[in-house]
Amino acid sequence: MHNIFIQDLSAILLTGGAFGWIFKKFLKLPLLLGYIFGGVLLSLPISYTPYVVSKDSASTLAEIGVLLLMFSMGLHFGVRKIKSLGSSPIIIGVLQALLMWFVGTQVCRALGLTGTETLFIGAVLSTASTAVIIKILEDKQLTSARFADKLMAVLLVEDSVAIFMIIWLSTSVTGSEIKLYELLPIFLCSILLWWLLGTLLLPRIIHSAFLAGKEELLVILSIGLALGLAFLSASWNFSSALGAFIMGSILSECREIRKIESIIEPVKNIFALVFFVSIGFLFSPKIIIDKWQFILAAVCTIVVGKFTINLFFNLFAGRGVKDSIRISGFMVQIGELSFVIAQVGVSLGAIDNQNFSAIVATAIITILITPFIVKSTLLLADKAEFILPNSTYKLIESYSQSVIEFSLENKMLPFYEKYSLFKGINFLINNTKNRLKKNYMLMTSKNVTATLDRLAPWDEYLVPVSISSNSIIVGKNLIDLKLREKFTVNVVAIAREARTIISPKANESILPNDTLLVYGNEKSIYDLQNFCNEERQDELFASLDQCTLAGIKLNADHPFIDKTILHLGIRVNYNCIVLAVNRKNNRIKNPISTFMFNVDDELFIFGTRESLEKIRELQN
Secondary structure, eight states, rough: OHHHHHHHHHHHHHHHHHHHHHHTTOOOOHHHHHHHHHHHHHSSSOOOOOSSSOOOHHHHHHHHHHHHHHHHHHHHHHHHHHHHTTTTTHHHHHHHHHHHHHHHHHHHHTOOOOOOOHHHHHHHTOOOHHHHHHHHHTTTOTTTTTTHHHHHHHHHHHHHHHHHHHHHHHHHHTTTOOHHHHHHHHHHHHHHHHHHHHHHHHHHHHHHHHHHHHHHHHHHHHHHHHHHHHHHHHTTTTTTHHHHHHHHHHHHHHHTTHHHHHHEEEEEEEHHHHHHHHHHTTTOHHHHTHHHHHHHHHIIIIIEEEEEHHHHHHHHTTHHHHHHHHHHHHOOOOHHHHHHHHHHHHHHSSSOOHHHHHHHHHHHHHHHHHHHHHHHHHHOOOHHHHSSSSHHHHHHHHHHHHHHHHHTTTTTTHHHTOOHHHHHHHHHHHHHHHHHHHHHHHHHOOGGGGGGGGGGGGEEEEEEOOOOBBTTTTTBBBHHOOHHHHOOOOOEEETTTTTESOOOOOOOBTTTTTTEEEEEEEHHHHHHHHHHOOOOOOOOGGGEEEEEEEEEEEOOOOOOOOOOOOHTTTHHHHSEEEEEEEEEEEESOOOOOOOOTTTTEEEEEEEHHHHHHHHHHTTO
């Protein structure tokens, strides 16, 4: 069994990695498509190809992958960020999940299915794949984008609704007396208790562990806490993924958050690969032929239904045209929780094996097409302003801005006090009319400030930008970088180890592993992130195996003669260090900068082979 596990793990990693590389390098497709294709290959018992013997061990590793993905997303999505999003994600998540559930059940009945099977399959079609969405956001470097927070908030609510679907469907089939209204307070109190204890205790424990054992204890405790809360959540009949996400949100308040993110990244990537490969295990090409009508209907329902429903609710919530299209484009698939719902249905006898296989095929197809839909919707969102009629676009954006101002200007308090829906709607209508009137006046006067009308306060926001040790901006100061002039952004703070520099001065230098808190719009921040992610290729970052210690003897014609180390600027101009000088069998160690070279001096220099060769060439 031990050898089988090693065989399976090596087959998964090598096959998934190989196809991920092929898909990314040569086909220019997302990594996860290569992982899934590798899983399909591993599921086929064909000679001369890798084959996974134990699907159970792979499934366990895949579940860990989902938990670590949720944990890492929770680190980006802390308690403070959740509070700042308000109640709109809850409304959108609940309404779109329930409406999609209803649409899914109606499609199933139209296909001839009856009974509780339609309820189970409808619930399957209502839940998007958080793991897939996170992976696409990471691949496209959109985790810090403005819409990503709103998208993750909706996904979190949707997953919570899916948990209640599982519990309600299970109890309805088995005839249990557990009521949904009895479960809801337990669910909410459990989450509040976890957050309360976590925010009070865990940041102090993590900081103490970091001081004691640095990164070693930090990675052990972080992953252990994530898996521990995931297990506790599952044992209470909640989602294990939800528990991992909550632990990530709790640890996001720790001062060591950046170190936690960096050290769990390799571990997360390994198990995430196993998860996507395991999805390919479940695929059977034969089922597409046998159940093609069901699969086609399910895929169309998911893509068209989820996109349309999400687009409507996001527009209604004031997300704006661009963000609404983006969020909706990411939601057009089913994933991990859908598998859980389907497996519960099979275990209770509500879903037959044929339909379960068709659900798996539907999930894989929707996951495979999601990257292409996302790419198309991102392009559509950027061009929506020019595609839609100008009056329609202005109406939607004005409505969106009035919704935001409705909450920013504390208009909700009297609304809640008087319980008057009509006054709230009337405020939105009047605000929209006033804004449209302003737009019309600006357009008719052809004033250049008309473009400012589209700039709402939430178009520019604060985003942390991490600086790697090899970034091209390391060692440079802010005045030389001219980030404001190049990218129209403002660096408002620099987080460095345990301290934060607020309003850094122009001569402040950027150090490795700094985090810049940047204020700007989405495009400018995206361009800045790409710029900061570029790595230096010069000799300063050469590997140690490219460096050597060599002796160079100076002849009478060498340009170093009668010049000092400081005057020659050997460190700066040649990226070398003079460690010693042998002068007439007298060794001078660590010569000072004012040391002058003489004829027949032998210099012992440490540097790259290329830089030493440049100094030797000066002999000629």
